Amino acid sequence: MSEETKKYLYVVTHGIETPERSASPFFLATTAALLDHESTMVFTITATSLLKKGVAPSLHIKEGGDSSTLQFFIDQAREAGVKFLVCAPSLDLNDCTVDDLIEIDGVVGGTALNEMAAQADVVISF
Secondary structure: OOOOOOEEEEEEOOOOOOHHHOHHHHHHHHHHHHOOOEEEEEEOHHHHHHHEOOOHHHOEOOOOOOOOEHHHHHHHHHHHOOEEEEEHHHHHHOOOOHHHEOOOOEEEOHHHHHHHHHHOOEEEEO
C-alpha cells in the first residue's frame, strides 16, 4: 500500500427491508477501489440479507422494478476489488450460514471489526 493509498471501511447495517438504501454503500466502496484505495465492506445486522444467494438479481433499488438491481452494484464492486466481510452474529440473525451467501472474503467478529475501524483512514456507516 503506497503512502497515498487510504483504507476505507464501509459498515453496512440495512438489508432487504430497505432496498433504496442498498446501492449507495456498494457505489461508494467501488469508487474508493477505483481510486486505488483499499476498500472493504462489512455487512452486519440485517445487511447480511443482501448477500444471500438469489437476492441481488431480483432486488430493485427503486420501487417499481424499473431501476437497476442490486446485482449490478455487487458486480461492479467485485470487479473493482472491494472486499466483502460478514459479521459472524449477523449470520444467525438472518437465519443463514456462509453457504447461503454469495462469495465473500471472510467472516469477522466484533474484535476484528473494531481493529479494522481503528486502522482505517475512513470509516463510513450505512
